[in-house]
Every structure is written in C-alpha cells, then in structure tokens.
Amino acid sequence: MSHPPRLASLFCKRLVSGMGLLLWVIITISPALAGSRLLGTGGVTQIEGAAGGGLSSWGVLAGTASEGEWAVTANRTEARLDDYRLAVSGVAFNWQDRVEVSLARQRLGLDTLGGDLEQDIHGLKLRMVGDVLYHPWGIWSLGVQHKRLDDGSLARAVGADSTQGNDIYLSGSKLLFDAVAGRNLLVNLTLRSTRANQGGLLGFGGDEKESRSLVAEGSVGLFLTPNWVMGMEYRQKPDNLGFAREDDWQDLYSAYFFNKHVSLTGAWLDLGSIAGLDQQRGGYLSLQVAL
Amino acid sequence: MKRVRRLVVLVLLALLLSGCMQRPTSPTPTLYTQLGGEAGVAAIVEDFTYRLADNDEIVVFFANSNIDRFVTSLEEQICSISDGPCVYSGPPMDRAHQHMGITDAHFNALVEHMQQTLIDQDIPPGPRNQLLGRLARLHGEIMSLQ
Numbered sequence: 001m002s003h004p005p006r007l008a009s010l011f012c013k014r015l016v017s018g019m020g021l022l023l024w025v026i027i028t029i030s031p032a033l034a035g036s037r038l039l040g041t042g043g044v045t046q047i048e049g050a051a052g053g054g055l056s057s058w059g060v061l062a063g064t065a066s067e068g069e070w071a072v073t074a075n076r077t078e079a080r081l082d083d084y085r086l087a088v089s090g091v092a093f094n095w096q097d098r099v100e101v102s103l104a105r106q107r108l109g110l111d112t113l114g115g116d117l118e119q120d121i122h123g124l125k126l127r128m129v130g131d132v133l134y135h136p137w138g139i140w141s142l143g144v145q146h147k148r149l150d151d152g153s154l155a156r157a158v159g160a161d162s163t164q165g166n167d168i169y170l171s172g173s174k175l176l177f178d179a180v181a182g183r184n185l186l187v188n189l190t191l192r193s194t195r196a197n198q199g200g201l202l203g204f205g206g207d208e209k210e211s212r213s214l215v216a217e218g219s220v221g222l223f224l225t226p227n228w229v230m231g232m233e234y235r236q237k238p239d240n241l242g243f244a245r246e247d248d249w250q251d252l253y254s255a256y257f258f259n260k261h262v263s264l265t266g267a268w269l270d271l272g273s274i275a276g277l278d279q280q281r282g283g284y285l286s287l288q289v290a291l
Numbered sequence: 292m293k294r295v296r297r298l299v300v301l302v303l304l305a306l307l308l309s310g311c312m313q314r315p316t317s318p319t320p321t322l323y324t325q326l327g328g329e330a331g332v333a334a335i336v337e338d339f340t341y342r343l344a345d346n347d348e349i350v351v352f353f354a355n356s357n358i359d360r361f362v363t364s365l366e367e368q369i370c371s372i373s374d375g376p377c378v379y380s381g382p383p384m385d386r387a388h389q390h391m392g393i394t395d396a397h398f399n400a401l402v403e404h405m406q407q408t409l410i411d412q413d414i415p416p417g418p419r420n421q422l423l424g425r426l427a428r429l430h431g432e433i434m435s436l437q
Contacts (some may be wrong), residue, residue, distance in 0.1 A: 036399035038406070067395040097395070131395075133402070134430035177424025182417025184424075225416075226406065 033291060034260035035064030035071050037097065039226055040186075041132055041175075044255050044265045045075040045288050048121045048145050048167075048199065049090035049104025053233045054267045054284055055249050056217035058188045059139040059173035060132050061100040061125060062092035063290045064260050070095050077286035079269060083112035083277045088286075092123075100125040100143075108201050112277060117201045118150040125171075132186075138174025145169075147200035158243045158275070160203025161210050167194040175223075183222050186229065190217035197240050198274055206240030213238035221253070230254045247272020251284065263288045322425075323375030325418035332375070335412055336366045342404040349400055352391055372425050384429050389436035398430060 035042075042063045046052030051062040054077075063071025070093070077088040090104035102123035109116045125143035132139045145167040149155055152163025169192040179185035193212045195204040205211070215238060221231030235249040253267035267284035274280045326332055340362055343349045353361065370377035381387065405426065409419040 036396040036403070038399065038403055066399050069396055131430070134398075134427045136428070136431075177427065178417055178421040182415065182420060184420050226410075 035069045035094075035097075036066045037064040038133065039064070039257050039260060040223065040229060040255075042071070042073070042094070042290070043173075044263055044286060045073065045077065045090055045092065045104075047077060047079075047086065047088050047104075047106065048123065048147075049075075049088070049092060049102035050123050050125055050143060050145065051092065051094075051100060051102075052171075053188070053219045053221070053231070053255075054251055054253050054265060054269075054286060055233045055235045056188065056219050057125075057143060057169055057171050057190050057192075058219070059127075059130075059141045059171040059190075061094045061097055061127055061141065062102065063094045065094040066097050068096060071290060073288055073290040075286060075288040077284070079282060079284040081269065081271060081274075081280040081282040083110075084274060084280060085109040085111060090121075098127055100127075100141075106199075106201065110275075113275065115154070117154060119200055120148050120150070121200070122146045132173045132175050135174075138172050138187075140170070140172045143167075143169045143171065147196060147204075149200065149203060152203060155197070155201075155203025158202060159207035159241050160197055161195070161205030161207075161240075163203055165195045165200060165204030167192055167196060167200075169193070180222055183224060186219075186221040186223065186231070188217075188219045188221075191215075192217060194238060195240065196238070198237075198246060202241065202275065207242045209238065209240040213240075221255075227257045228254070229257075244276040245273050247274075253284075261290050263290075321375065322373035322418055322421055323370060326369070326373055326414060326422065327412075328375070329370075331412070331414075332366055332369050332373075335408055335414075336362055336369065338412060339405055339408045340365075342408060343401070346400060346404070349397065349404075352393070352397075369422070373422060384432040385435045388433045391437070393434065393437055395434070398434065402427065 041060055043051045043058045043060050046054060046057055050057045051060050052058040062073045065071035073092045075090050079086040087107045088104055090102060092100055092102035094100050104121040106119045107116055123145045125141050127139060127141045130137055130139040148164040155163055169190050171190040173188045176185045192215050194215060195212050197203050197206060215236035217235040219231060219233035221229040223229045232252050233250060237246050237248050239246040249271050251267040251269045253265060255263055255265040257263045265286040269282055269284050271280040364381040367377050368379045371379040406423060
C-alpha cells in the first residue's frame with residue numbers, strides 16, 4: 001500500500017507549486033492591496049492558526065488591515081523534532097483590525113511511535129481595545145480556539161477525557177519604541193484557559209486532571225530593522241495525563257518580512273517531553289503570504 | 292533540567308528587558324540634535340510633505356490648507372517634541388484635526404511615510420524610533436474628535 005504516501009507527496013508538491021504561484025502573484029500585484037498597518041504589526045502565524053509568534057498567540061490580528069480594510073493570510077509551517085514532525089496549513093481573515101477568523105489544520109507525524117495525528121482548529125479573535133503602536137497600554141484581544149481531533153483513539157488510549165476542546169485566551173501586545181540599542185521591542189503576554197494535552201493533539205483533559213488550567217504565554221521580539229524581528233517565546237502547558245509528563249514549550253525565533261505580503265519565520269524549538277519521548281528539540285520554518 | 296532551562300530563559304528575558312530600564316547616565320545630545328537640528332528637521336518636514344502630496348488619499352485633507360503654514364507648524368512641533376528650542380504655537384492636536392474624518396488607516400499611512408522619510412534622511416535607528424514613538428503618542432489626541 002504505497003498509495004497514501006505517494007498521494008501525500010503529490011499533494012505536497014502541488015501545495016508547494018501552488019504557493020509558489022501565489023507568491024509570484026502576490027509579489028507582482030500592486031502594493032496598494034496591502035493594509036495600512038506597519039510592517040510586522042500583524043506578527044506571523046502561530047501553530048494554531050492565530051496571529052502570533054510561532055508558539056504563542058499575540059494580541060495583534062493577522063495581516064496589516066486597519067479601519068475600513070480587510071486582510072487574508074495563508075501559511076504553511078513545518079517543524080522537525082527528534083521523534084516527531086509537525087505540519088500546519090492555515091488561513092486567517094482580518095476584518096477592519098477588529099475580528100480575526102482563522103482555520104488551521106495540524107498534522108503530527110509520529111516518526112518513532114508510528115502513525116500520525118490530525119487536528120482542525122477554528123479560531124476567533126476580537127480586538128477589544130488599543131493598538132500595538134499607538135496606545136499606551138498596547139493592544140488587547142480576546143480569542144477562542146475550537147480544536148477537534150480527527151481520530152481520537154490514541155488520545156483516548158493514553159487517558160484523555162475528550163477529543164475536542166476550546167481554548168479561551170486573552171492576549172496583549174505592545175511595541176516599545178527605541179527600547180534596546182535604539183531598536184523597537186515587541187512584548188506579548190497571553191493568558192490561556194485550556195484542557196488541551198500537547199495543544200490538543202493528545203486530546204483534552206486527562207486521568208490526572210480533567211478540568212481547565214490557566215496557563216501563561218510570553219514572548220519578546222526585537223526589531224533589528226523594520227523588516228526583521230528576533231526573539232524568544234515561552235508557553236506554559238497543562239499536565240493532565242498520567243502516562244507521560246508534559247513540559248512547557250519554548251523557542252528562539254527570527255522572522256523576516258520581505259514586504260507586507262510575504263514573511264518567513266525560522267525558529268529553534270524546545271518542546272520538552274512529548275508522549276514519553278524526552279527532549280524534543282528541532283527546527284521550525286513557517287511561510288506566510290498575505291493579501 | 293526543566294528548572295535550569297526556565298532559569299536560562301528568565302535570565303535572557305531579564306537581560307533583554309533590562310535594556311528598557313537603563314538610560315545612559317552621561318549627558319546625551321537631545322533628540323533634536325540627533326535629528327540634525329534646525330536644518331535636519333526642515334529636511335525631514337520637506338521630504339515628508341512631498342510624500343503626503345504624492346499620496347492621493349492623504350492630500351485631500353490639505354485641500355484647504357496653507358502648505359507653508361503647515362510646514363512651519365510641523366517643523367515647530369517636531370522641534371518641540373524632540374526637546375529642541377521651540378515652543379509649539381499651533382492649535383492643539385484634537386482641535387486641529389477635528390471632524391476631518393481621519394481613520395486609523397490614514398494615520399497609519401502618515402506614520403509609514405514618516406518612517407520612510409527618516410530612513411531616507413539617514414536618521415539612525417535610535418533617534419528614528421524615538422521620534423516615531425513620541426509621534427505615535429499623539430494618536431489618541433488626534434483621533435479623539437473624529
């Protein structure tokens with residue numbers, strides 16, 4: 001049965017060539033289509049599809065849309081860890097820098113354990129108050145991520161309580177002008193209420209803790225130039241399952257904004273222990289295109 | 292191991308953030324001086340004004356404006372906001388912009404033009420970002436009577 005992998009690789013090739021074409025179209029069309037917000041103020045796409053860094057959600061909304069404008073972003077993300085590989089495809093829509101609707105599909109390849117896990121994430125983020133550049137307290141947004149596992153049998157087998165769940169989070173972001181060596185520093189803080197095990201890929205709730213946990217995510221990024229930001233992220237996680245320990249996630253990242261339409265993010269991840277396999281570290285690459 | 296990693300991250304965060312708290316103790320030139328003084332600010336305002344004139348969505352706001360007066364007023368304001376030897380004598384920001392129908396999109400466009408002006412006028416990142424930060428603070432006042 002070599003069909004599924006062949007199909008998958010064909011799909012990937014098509015996706016890559018499709019994105020290449022999209023990229024070409026986007027780079028050549030008039031920049032007038034871009035939103036008016038400054039480069040980088042929409043962040044990149046985090047692994048659950050919301051505007052953020054790589055791992056954590058930020059207070060900003062996707063793209064560069066502002067009052068009277070809208071934006072669409074699409075992204076493809078790949079992460080290679082010691083025993084796992086994660087692929088995420090997603091789209092996000094931003095209406096007037098007020099509402100962000102996102103859709104992401106995650107696929108975690110269990111290279112060592114065998115098989116894979118897939119999950120859909122529907123996200124909604126509302127900007128409640130502020131602006132990342134102009135408001136003295138920055139921008140504050142409230143978000144929800146509805147997560148649904150395709151096949152919950154593995155999650156159930158390891159003790160998860162359910163195969164779908166909702167994360168609710170509050171995110172704040174603020175750019176501090178001329179903060180470090182004349183450069184602007186972006187700081188983000190997120191509080192998340194979640195039952196997700198390993199972001200939901202191992203189900204929700206568990207034999208050790210069934211209820212929600214309040215966890216924090218923080219990140220900083222220094223804009224070395226208006227196009228290039230480097231920083232780090234830290235994301236606390238619940239630890240609900242008895243069969244294996246779950247660690248917090250962290251990364252060092254670098255994101256380059258070629259223009260308002262294309263950004264490329266690279267990161268070094270340290271995701272700790274995942275499903276009994278310790279010290280999951282590796283690389284992360286994410287491409288975002290935006291209208 | 293986990294604790295150690297956490298500690299490393301915390302220390303790095305603290306190091307990165309401590310940059311925000313530190314201010315040089317030796318007397319530093321004012322932002323106005325770093326922008327090139329009177330000549331520098333005049334060049335910035337001239338360059339910026341040409342960019343506004345070239346932007347169809349922005350230039351309409353100046354249809355009934357006296358451009359010379361706008362230039363003088365903006366020079367005076369940048370001088371004053373950058374700790375230069377001027378006192379801004381124009382109208383307050385909220386009244387100067389009231390009921391003009393300025394949206395965040397217009398404001399963003401202005402900030403972008405100013406950022407590119409400062410880059411093209413070879414203002415180093417420090418003073419450039421400092422001035423942008425001080426101008427960004429005017430957003431609340433400018434948008435309050437829209």
